[in-house]
Amino acid sequence: MTMTVTVPGLMQDFPLTTNHFLWRMARVNPRTRVVTILDDEGTSDETTLGDVADRSLRLAASLDRLGIRPGDRIGTVAWNTVSHLIAYFGVMSMGAVLHTVNLRLHAQQIVWTVNHAEDRILIVDDNLAELVFPLLADMPTVERIVVIGGGDVPEAPVPVQRFDALADADPGDYRMPELDERSAAALCYTSGTTGDPKGVLYSHRSIAVHSLIMSGSDVFGIAKHDVVLATVPMFHAMGWGLPFLATMAGADLVLPGRHLGARSLARTIAAHRVTWSTGVPTIWMDLLRHVDAGGDAARDGLAPLRKLILGGTKVPEDLIRRFARDLDVEVISGWGMTEIFPGGAVAATDPRLSTEDNLAHQTIAGRISPFYELRLVDDEGIVQPHDGRSRGEIQMRGPSVAGAYFRLEDEAADRFDDGWLRTGDIGTVDAEGWVTLVDRSKDMIKSGGEWISSADLESALQNHELVAECAVVGRPDDRWSERPHAFVVLTEDVPDANLKDFLAGQVPKWWIPEEFERIDAIPRTTTGKFDKKLLRSRLTHTDDRVIEGAPA
Amino acid sequence: MTMTVTVPGLMQDFPLTTNHFLWRMARVNPRTRVVTILDDEGTSDETTLGDVADRSLRLAASLDRLGIRPGDRIGTVAWNTVSHLIAYFGVMSMGAVLHTVNLRLHAQQIVWTVNHAEDRILIVDDNLAELVFPLLADMPTVERIVVIGGGDVPEAPVPVQRFDALADADPGDYRMPELDERSAAALCYTSGTTGDPKGVLYSHRSIAVHSLIMSGSDVFGIAKHDVVLATVPMFHAMGWGLPFLATMAGADLVLPGRHLGARSLARTIAAHRVTWSTGVPTIWMDLLRHVDAGGDAARDGLAPLRKLILGGTKVPEDLIRRFARDLDVEVISGWGMTEIFPGGAVAATDPRLSTEDNLAHQTIAGRISPFYELRLVDDEGIVQPHDGRSRGEIQMRGPSVAGAYFRLEDEAADRFDDGWLRTGDIGTVDAEGWVTLVDRSKDMIKSGGEWISSADLESALQNHELVAECAVVGRPDDRWSERPHAFVVLTEDVPDANLKDFLAGQVPKWWIPEEFERIDAIPRTTTGKFDKKLLRSRLTHTDDRVIEGAPA
Structure with missing residues (x-):
């Protein structure tokens, strides 16, 4: 899309890669603390960014010795720990590609993504070995397992090594290669739409530029004097970029492992004097209740x-009001997705405005961040004005926006429009760049911050011999934001079709709808499609039951 | 220096250019105010970033109609005004190169830089026409003058047009081109070293990345709710980047023209509720006295x-203590130069530290900023440790660091060392990236924030028939930081050699030393060079006399 350079500037050709993050850890922030929470009692492990930089190099040297070459994919199935952080920087900075496996996917989807990525090594938390090892027989590209932690693990069909042995090994004269900034650094699959997961292949450049964008005081605005608690799993859009942003800023980083319950969070914040955090609203609502x-x-x-x-x-x-009133904490909203990283828009407050005027902005998606551009396109393909009223699908472009899906360059070309990413989110934008989401693509349900594919649920239900047709939509839910609700048309008038049990083997447990509502026919639009808008309008009730198996 | 991409990431190929700044002005910050101070009485003109974006496009369209093509150089000889801001974005975003002429250079140097740059058009403030127009006969590449403001101007040997006529003209169907981010955007000559000025040719990429770096909350940290007063001339290292950083953040921007006296500054800050500013210490010391x-x-x-x-x-x-105590203003130090932009290091404070501990950092150069790398190299070419004690020349690299000088790629190759820029500053760096300057290249004197070349002064003095040899060094000065002091050896014992008068026609008035000290011989080092260290050590006295002709 760019024209030829007429007169090139005479600035240095310095690449925007994760190697600079390692330089900065070692040379500017070597004493910055990195804390990992080890259990629900608050036991923790503490080290420094200087150590992370050192061990990242050692890990890279070990992987190099194991035959890993630039471009090879290495998967991680891991919670947020310092070892996962070292895996991030060690793997990316040696030119290999870190595939952060979403461990909340259904087992079959985990297998699918590892095979699609052709991961050569899987780095697995010891407490997740029971999940991963039984799947290895179906992952022919995986040559080796590296286990984080010292816990016992099952037998495996491939060699198993311990992470610490690799990350402590003498690096010899190994040096990180000088990478082109457009090289792939990481691979993250999104389950946000229909069909198989789609992989976003982040370049070094996109990660570096995103980190700089996020550093802005009106964006994430993390300072060196902050203590950052990274609650977002590092397998979700690079942990919302915090492993990069916090280390660049030199802020202390607290990694909670899988210890995200309200009591653990409260203990962690108090013990480590956390100043800054992020995540999905659910866990912070729980924290308020705990307080x-x-x-x-x-x-x-x-x-x-x-x-x-x-x-x-x-x-x-x-939630915003109560955090401000009870705890003097500013809560603002941000908007992003795997394809654009987390900070596409952030709802920064303005101290010149009243609390109420700020509040009107804090709950909406946010104001578009620097070096993201956006447009609204309606169903007819017409670009809509930024008037705060006109609706359209939000399309995005920028240096940190996906331009294609991994190995789906042709098949998923319809997710892009003339160089813009089609986000699937329907929204409005006002004259000052404030984005409000008003609807979402029909086929996605967001539950506790995780996507559920209604199309996949429908496809699974269709396999039941008694189901004639079915449609799944999101039902508003106070706790999880949304839960799936299934409308089904049965071929016979049976009292109970046992649909829950039927789904149990096919989709993750927490995808299974609480309610299956029998109807005579699925209503259709004039063009013959399921009228999900009408179905959603029937679901006006909410409840706050705790749902077994939903994401925590 | 980069290896081949093994697996390219699949992110969008979105260029980092000033075109995005125009998008953001129009789509996110169209109502942000831009104020220009018109006189010392506080009269001001006010417009918005929406208008700046619109007029930048119109200016570009007009320049295109005049035959300006991508890569052509356009000079500005102008103070900080909204017209200069429009010239910045209009010229760069159309792919032409903005050469910001340093109007404080001696007339012969101004001519030299315009000819070296081969500027096709000069954009000149009406109140600077008397300075520029007499030089036009010696500037054969200049085809046209564009005058900012409505004031009378002298006759000129080339066509003269008014800026507003170009910036108000109907753009027709002109659209900004899509530029490669490595295209040249701007050209700024530095007079910091010996010999002719050297041009730094900034790429779009370097400007964009520098803006993102500066946006960090520990760097310049400008927020949308700030009101930024840009006191640094826009012909100094792109006005320290503020025209880009403030417009990206959406902060209100106050442009003081040439009205930088203490009374004007105080009036401007009060009238426009300025929250954030920058500049050289001199003007802010004056402001304190005024208060x-x-x-x-x-x-x-x-x-x-x-x-x-x-x-x-x-x-x-x-200065830091008094601003904190009397005005509750945080003053911190930053370090940069034309070749690396202003924000190579910034001395951000840490609220966890005591006032005194912070103060120990606030006066030194600062902590190295993200995406700048630095090393210390001693006289023998040995890289020195970052231990806070070892000294060396500071060498820099990064995406916003010059890699060569314009049209001096070979001649000035000695200013670069294996991909690193040699800054000429001697310093130490501690284990946490804090840079302290302990000395400077021997041949530079910094007076009121401007460089004086001692070598050029010496060379001019040598032309005097009575001067046998001479050496010029910087004498500490409370007001100007340094003033040149000349040591001269005369061939005859005359009572007054009239050296001041002799220099008057050859160097800028404010370069002329107040003191010419006669000595019998210039002391020399063991290798036969002038021992300027010894000469400097003799100058221990300071004074605060107001020096006629020094930069204001």
Whole structure:
């Protein structure tokens, strides 16, 4: 899309890669703390960014010795720990591609993504070995397993090594290669739309530029004096970029492992004086409830906290008000997706405005961030004005926006339009770049910050011999934001078709709808498609039951 | 220096150019104010970034109609005004190269730079026409003059047009081209070293990446709710990047023209509620004196101000203390140069530290910024450790660091070392990336934020028939930081050699030393070079006389 350079500038040809992050860890922020939470009692492990840089090099040297070459894919099935952080920088900076496996996918989807990525090595938390090892027989490209932690693991059909042995090994004279910034650095599959997961292949450049964008004081605005608690799993859009942003800023980084319950979070914030965090609203609502139950002592422990940037789903206004009132914490909304990283828009507050005027912005998606461009396109393909009223699908472009899906360059070409990414989100944009989401692509349900594919659920239900047709839509839910609700037309008038049990083997447990509503026929639009808008309008009730198996 | 891409990432190929800044002005910050101060009484003109974007396009269309093509150079001889801002974006975004002429250079140097750049058009403030027009006969490449403002101008040997006529003209169907990010965007000559000025040819990419780096909350940290007063001339390293950084952030921008006296500054800050500014310490020391004389009323007017980032010379500790104590303003130091932009290092404070511990950092150059790398190299070419003690010349690399000088790729190759820029600054770096300057290249004197070349002064003095040899060094000066001091050996014992008068026609007036000290011989080092270190050590006295002709 670019024209020829007429007169090239005479600036240095310095590549935007993760290698600079390692330089900065070692040379600017070597004493910055990295804390990993090891259990729900608050036991923790602590090291420094200087050590992370050193061990990243050692890991890279070990992988090089094992025959890993630039461009090879290495998968991680891991929670947020310092080892996962070292895997990030060690793998990417040696030119290999880090595939962060979404461990919440159904087993069959995990197998599918590992095979699609052709991962040569899987780096697996010891506490996830029971999940991964039984699948290895179906993953022919995986030559080796590297286990994080010292826990026992099952037998495996390929060699198994311990992460620490690789990350502690003498690197000899190994040096990180000088990488082209357009090289692939990481691979993350999104389950946001119909069909098989789609892989976003992040370049070094996109990660570096995104980190710089996020560093802006109106965007994520992390300072060196912050203590960042990274609650977003590192397998979700690069942990919303925090492993890069925090290390670039030199902020202390607290990695909670899988210990994200309210009691653990509260303890972690108090013990490590966390000032800044992020995540989906659900876990922070739980934290508020915990604080309410714990009284002044619980409240005092949260005193260091100053800012939360929440996303993945709409941020409830009540949550914002209560954090501000009870804990003096600023909560703002951010909007992103795997294809554009997390910070496409952020709802920064303006101290010149009143609390109420700010609140009107804090709950919507946010104001578009630097070096992201956006347009609205309606169903007819007409670009809509940014007037705060006109609706359209949000399309995005920028240096940190996906331009294709991995190995689906042709098949998924319809997700792109003349160089713009089609996000699937329907929204409005006002004259000052504030984005409001008003609807989503028909086939996605967002539950606890995770996507559920209604099309996949429908496809699975269709396999049942009694199901004539079915449609799954999202039902509003106070706790999970949305839960799937299935409308089914049965071929026979049976009292119970056992649809829940039928789905159990086919989709993740937490995808299974709580409610299957029998109807005579699925309503259709004039063009013959299922009228999901009408079906959604029937679901006006909400409840707050705790749903077994939903994501925590 | 980069290896081949093994597996390219699949992100969009979106270029990092100034075109995105125009998109953002129009789509995100169209109502942001841009104020130009018109006189010392505080008269001002106000418009918006939406208007700046619109008029930049119109200017580009007009220049295109005049035959300007991508890669052509257009000079500006102008103070900080909204017209200069429009010239920045209009010229760069159409692919032409904006040469910001340093109007404080001596007339012969101005002619030299315009001829070296081969500027096709000069955009000149009406109040600078008397300076520029007499030089046009010696500038054969200049085809046309564009005058900013409505003031009378002298006759000129080339066509003269008014800026507003071009920036208001109907753009027709002109659209900005899609530029390669490595295209040249701007050209800025540095007079920091010996010999002729050297041109730094900034690429679009370097400007965009530098803007993102500076946006970090620990770097310049400008937010949308700030009101930025840009006191640094836009012909100095792109006005320290503020025209880009402020418009990207959407902060209100106040452009003071040439009205930088203390009374004007105080009035501007009060009238426009300035929160954030920058510049050389001199003007801010003057402001403090003005406030002292004006009492509470003067102090109250400065209440909106919260932060100053000062640079160009060491920031006096007393200045920092008094701004903090009397005005509740945080003053920190930044370090840069034309070749690396302003923000190579910034001395961000840390609220966890005591005032005194922070102060120890605030006056030194600063902590190295993201995506800048640095090393220290001693006289023998040995890379020195970052231990806070070892000294060496600071060498820099990064995406916003010059890789060569314009049309001096070979001649000035000695200013680069294996891909690193030799800054000429001697310093130390500690284990956490804090840079302290301990000396400078022997041949530069910094006076009021501007460079004086001691070699050029020496060369001019040598032309005097009575001068046998001479050496010029910087003498510490409370007001200007340094003033040149000449040591001369005369061939005859005359009472007055009239050296001041002799220099008057050869160098800028403010370069002329106040003191010419006669000595019998210039001391020499063991290798036979002038021992300027010894000469400097003799100059221990300081004074605060106002020096006629020094830069204001």
